[in-house]
Structure formats: C-alpha cells, structure tokens
Amino acid sequence: MHNNRRIGIVDIGSNSIRLVIYELNPQQAYRVIGEFKKSARLSQRIGTDNILHAPDIRDIVIILNQFKLICQAHQVTEIRAAATAAIRNAVNAQEIIDQLVRDSGIFVELLSGQDEALVGFLGMSNSLDIEDGILVDIGGGSTEVSVFRNSKLEQSVSFPFGAVNTTKRFSPNGIFSEELLKNIRLMVVNAIAEEPWIGQNPDLPLIGMGGTIRSLCKISQKRRKYSLPLTHNYKIDTDEMDMLMKWLPSLSAEKRKKVDGLSKDRHDIIVPGIIILETIFQAARCSHYVISGAGLRDGLFREKYLSSLTNDSHSILEQSTNNLLGLHSTAPSEHLAQVARHAVALFDALQDTHKYDARMRLCLHTSSLLYRIGVSMNYYQFAKHSFYLIAHSRLDGLSHREILLCACIASYKTKGRVHQIYNQYPDILLESDVDMITKLGTLLQLAVALDASETQAIPVISAKSDGGQLSIRAETQIDHSAERKEVDEIQKDFMKAWTMKFSFQTNQISNQ
Known part of the structure; x- marks a missing residue:
C-alpha cells in the first residue's frame, strides 16, 4: 500500500452523488477498491425560480463531508470532484460551488455540457474497441449526444433534459399515460431537430452511458438469465429494446418496483429515460445498443491520473491486459512474452489446418500473457483462479464471448473441463467453441512447455505444418532439458486435440 496512490473521484450528478476510490500502483495499474452512492435528486429540488436553495446545498455539503471521512478511512490522498447539469443549470451555480x-474543503469543478460530453467520451473510448458510433449519456438533468469517427470525437451537444427533471416536468406521480409519453418524445424530437447532424450518421451503434441504460442492461440480463454478470460491452438489439419500451411504461409504479434488475430508486425515472434513449436511437437511425460500463467518473480519473496511457499507442486490449498483469502477475514478464511469441508462432504454422481468424489469434495471445495471473490468489490450482479473474475482470477490447474464450484457453486442462464450462455459459459460447478451446488450449500448453524453465532457453522457434505433422525447430545455447521433458509429455494430448503428431528438433550452438 505504501507505494500505491489512492484517489477519490466524486461525481455530483443530477440524480445521485457518487464516490469512487481508485488505487494506482507504481506500474500505472489501477483498480476500483470502493464505490459509494447517495441519492440526491438535485434536478427535482430546483424550483420554478431555477434556484437550488440553502437547505438543499447543505445536504450536498453533508454528503461531501461523509465522503471525506470515507476517503480518510481508505487513506485517499487526492480527491477530484466535479458537478454536472443540475448545478450547471441553476441560476445560483457559482454560489453553490463556492x-x-x-x-467541505473539497475543490469542485463545474463541468460545462461540452466538458461533460468530452470527459464521458474519454472514459468510454478507452474501454470499448468501437471506432464509429453515437454516444448517448442520459443523466438526471441532461443528456449528452456525441458522434465519433475513427475513435475521434467529431461533434457533441448537451440537451437540458434527463431522466430526473423530465420525470418532474411530465409525471411527478410516476404515472405515464400515452399522451404524456408522446409529449416526452416530442420534446426530444424538437431538440434533435436543432441538431441535424445527429440524423446524418446512420447505421452506427448507439453507445449508452448512465443509469438508464445500465438499468435496462440489468433488466435484459435478468430476463434472459444471462450467464455472465458483465455490464460493459453488453449488446441489446432493437427488438428487445422495443419490447422494454412498450412493457415498462405499461406497468404501474408499484409493479415497476418489482421488476427484476431495476433498483427501487429508479422505478419512476426509468420510463422518461428509455423514451429519451429510444427517441434518439430512432432519430440517429442506429443499428443496435451497446452498454458502456465506463463513463464520466472513469474519464475524470483517466484525464488527470492516466494521461500518459491515454496517449499510448497500445490498443485498448493491450492496455487492459497490461493493467491486469500489473495487478495480478507473479510470473516474469520475459517468460510471459516468450510463451505468447511461441503460441502465436504455432498458431500461424497451423493456419491452413485450423482456419481460425485473426480474433482467435488475438485471444490466444492474450490468454498466453494472462495464464498465470491466478497465482496471485493461490499457486496451487492457479488455473481455476486465472479463469475466474479473466472471466470476471474488465478485459476491454473483447466481446463477452471472447473474454470467456480467453479464460478457457488460459486455464485449459482437459476437454472434459471445457465441456463443463460450456454448460455453464451456453447462451454465450458456441458448441463449436469446445473443440476450438481444446486446440488452442493445447497450443498454449505446448508454448508453456517450450519455456518450462522460464529462462528463455529456447528463444525462437520455427514451425511449419506439412503432411499432417507439425515440425518445430529451434536453436539454443543453454541447457534445455526441462523444455525437452515437458514438450515430450505434451505429445499425447496434442495428438488427441489435433489428430496429428509433432516433431521437436533442437540444435545446440556454441555460445562463443
């Protein structure tokens, strides 16, 4: 802990006030170690005079002082706090901030609508491998809509309506008639008409941020009995969202409280939120919905504390993999890099046999780097711990299926075990994935065997497949008996997985 920084990010939103505590180690690897939330509904507290009055300001101060105590208990040394739409749109905004x-003694930044869109984009774009899209962040008091191309933000707007203030304006009692729903939709349509660029980028995915789409994601996953509890990069198609759009407004407020996946404090604001979301989706002529688990708070943290990584040339997946390694790896980095090189060399040599695409090559490479992270929990039976860490950590840049494939390949032991895992995730994995995981898992085992001593005794291999046999050749200058023994023991499993044998020849060269 002594060399790690702990940083508090406070988001004073229109619906809730949140504190997220990040821990950042000397390798620039980070993780969330605490998250705290207080419901505030600031957009509902602002009266017709558009002023947030003294008692309500004091309530925010109380929450901030509670958060300060929490930060002290967690040994947080730095706090970054930002306020968004509810305070931004108040007549007495500067008085509130002062x-x-x-x-509270906490410096609070007041973000403009453009600032909010930019910081939210920063959080999303460094965690989703999507180059072109429409980003929609529905908060309590505003909705930011942005278009990005080639991973660059091109245009954005902040609309002065969100889930909380729209509820207050149209249905404070939580009852939504057809007429009210039409009026909400008309409000959004009229706002979009002032920003014609929104409709000029058809067939892009809508990337959703904020509580509304996270809630819809959880409802969808509960209804589908989705087997992997990851929100980030979850996809919802138009048919399912249309069903939710018709179903949720038809329920009474009491019945919405009982919807599995919807928190009780959102039962009244979810309907305006989904109307806003779906109206923008239709106007932008988007293709489908993608949920971003990263947003404003991630952007605030990244902008100030990870700026060097933000400008890094490494891909999102590489950054995410390196982050996991920085948190969990107990293996020498030279060994992991060597295993990854050998694994992809074997993959390439067998390309004509397996015909797997570049994404599977990427999965094998990632699995090779992460196969040992389970040791950070327990060396004995570390493979099962590696599986859990990979499957349930944020591995950005991969789909949910690809994350599970990486977890399975990295932890591969037997085909029977792969069948067991497939039976746990039949809604995500394909039946054909069982054979693919077995083949690629065996390749990873062979790559590990080729550096069994973890001394890089076999620095480079050349491999080719010819006549139903894989030939592996290598030159070495040092003792490689450990590698020879482990490679020989892989032969039987390799034959079962690939229905072919391999030969392994080495040439001992002088180190003079």
Missing part, C-alpha cells in the same frame, strides 16, 4: 468548496 459554498460546497468552503464548507
């Missing part, structure tokens, strides 16, 4: 700073 009082918050004075009475």
Whole structure:
C-alpha cells in the first residue's frame, strides 16, 4: 500500500452523488477498491425560480463531508470532484460551488455540457474497441449526444433534459399515460431537430452511458438469465429494446418496483429515460445498443491520473491486459512474452489446418500473457483462479464471448473441463467453441512447455505444418532439458486435440 496512490473521484450528478476510490500502483495499474452512492435528486429540488436553495446545498455539503471521512478511512490522498447539469443549470451555480468548496474543503469543478460530453467520451473510448458510433449519456438533468469517427470525437451537444427533471416536468406521480409519453418524445424530437447532424450518421451503434441504460442492461440480463454478470460491452438489439419500451411504461409504479434488475430508486425515472434513449436511437437511425460500463467518473480519473496511457499507442486490449498483469502477475514478464511469441508462432504454422481468424489469434495471445495471473490468489490450482479473474475482470477490447474464450484457453486442462464450462455459459459460447478451446488450449500448453524453465532457453522457434505433422525447430545455447521433458509429455494430448503428431528438433550452438 505504501507505494500505491489512492484517489477519490466524486461525481455530483443530477440524480445521485457518487464516490469512487481508485488505487494506482507504481506500474500505472489501477483498480476500483470502493464505490459509494447517495441519492440526491438535485434536478427535482430546483424550483420554478431555477434556484437550488440553502437547505438543499447543505445536504450536498453533508454528503461531501461523509465522503471525506470515507476517503480518510481508505487513506485517499487526492480527491477530484466535479458537478454536472443540475448545478450547471441553476441560476445560483457559482454560489453553490463556492459554498460546497468552503464548507467541505473539497475543490469542485463545474463541468460545462461540452466538458461533460468530452470527459464521458474519454472514459468510454478507452474501454470499448468501437471506432464509429453515437454516444448517448442520459443523466438526471441532461443528456449528452456525441458522434465519433475513427475513435475521434467529431461533434457533441448537451440537451437540458434527463431522466430526473423530465420525470418532474411530465409525471411527478410516476404515472405515464400515452399522451404524456408522446409529449416526452416530442420534446426530444424538437431538440434533435436543432441538431441535424445527429440524423446524418446512420447505421452506427448507439453507445449508452448512465443509469438508464445500465438499468435496462440489468433488466435484459435478468430476463434472459444471462450467464455472465458483465455490464460493459453488453449488446441489446432493437427488438428487445422495443419490447422494454412498450412493457415498462405499461406497468404501474408499484409493479415497476418489482421488476427484476431495476433498483427501487429508479422505478419512476426509468420510463422518461428509455423514451429519451429510444427517441434518439430512432432519430440517429442506429443499428443496435451497446452498454458502456465506463463513463464520466472513469474519464475524470483517466484525464488527470492516466494521461500518459491515454496517449499510448497500445490498443485498448493491450492496455487492459497490461493493467491486469500489473495487478495480478507473479510470473516474469520475459517468460510471459516468450510463451505468447511461441503460441502465436504455432498458431500461424497451423493456419491452413485450423482456419481460425485473426480474433482467435488475438485471444490466444492474450490468454498466453494472462495464464498465470491466478497465482496471485493461490499457486496451487492457479488455473481455476486465472479463469475466474479473466472471466470476471474488465478485459476491454473483447466481446463477452471472447473474454470467456480467453479464460478457457488460459486455464485449459482437459476437454472434459471445457465441456463443463460450456454448460455453464451456453447462451454465450458456441458448441463449436469446445473443440476450438481444446486446440488452442493445447497450443498454449505446448508454448508453456517450450519455456518450462522460464529462462528463455529456447528463444525462437520455427514451425511449419506439412503432411499432417507439425515440425518445430529451434536453436539454443543453454541447457534445455526441462523444455525437452515437458514438450515430450505434451505429445499425447496434442495428438488427441489435433489428430496429428509433432516433431521437436533442437540444435545446440556454441555460445562463443
């Protein structure tokens, strides 16, 4: 802990006020170690005079002081706090900020609508491998819509309506008639008409951020009995969203409270939120919905504390893999890099046999780097711990299926075990994945065997497949008896998986 920084990010939103505590180690690897939320509904507290009055400001101060105590308990040394639409749109915005700073001792930034869109994009774009899309962040008091191309933000707008203030305006009692729903939709349509660029980028995915789409994601996953509890990069098609759009407004407020996956404090604001979301989707002529688990708070953290990584040339997946390694790896980095090189060399040599695409090559490479991270939990039976860490950590840049494939390949032991895992995730994995995992898992085992001593005794291999046999050749300058023994023991499993044998020849060269 002594060499790690702990940083608190406070998001004073229109619906809730949140504190996220990040831990950042000297390798620039980070993780969330705490998250705290207080419901505030600031957009509902602002009266017709558009002023947030003293008692409501004091309530925010109380929450900020509670968060300060939490930060002290967690040995947080730095706090970054930002306020968004509810305070931004208040007539007395600067007075509010001044009082918050004075009475809490926490410096609070007031984000403009453009700032909010930019920071949210920063959080999303460094965690989803999507180059072109429409980004929609529905908060309590505003909705930011942005278009990005080639991973660059091109245009954005902040609309002054969100899930909370729209509920307050149209249905404070939580009852939504057809007429009210039409009025909400008309409000959004009229706002979009002032920003014609929104409709000029058809067939792009809508990337959703914020509580509304996270709630819809959880409802969808509960209804589908989705087997992997990951929100980030979850996809919802138009048919399912249309069903939710018709179903949720038809329920009474009491019945919405009982919807599996929907928190009780969102039962009233989910309907305006989904109307706003679906209206933008239709106007932008998007293809499908993708949920981003990263957003404003991630952007605030990344912008200030990970700026060097933000400008890194490494891909999102490489950054995410390196982050997991920085948190969990107990293996020498030279060994992991060697295993990864050998694994992809074997993959390439067998390309005409397996015909797997570049994404599977990427999965094998990633699995090779992460196969040992389970040791951070327990060396004995570390493979099962590696599986859990890979499957349930944020491995950005991969689909949910690809994450499971990586977890299975990295932890591969037997085909029977792969069948067991497939039976746990039949809604995500394909039946044909069982054979693919077995083949690629065996390749990883062979690559590990080729550096069994973890000394890079066999620095480079050349491999080719010819006449139903894989030939592996290598030159070495040092003792490689450990590698020879382990490679020989893989022969039987390799034959079962690939229905072919391999030969392994080495040439001992002088180190003079």
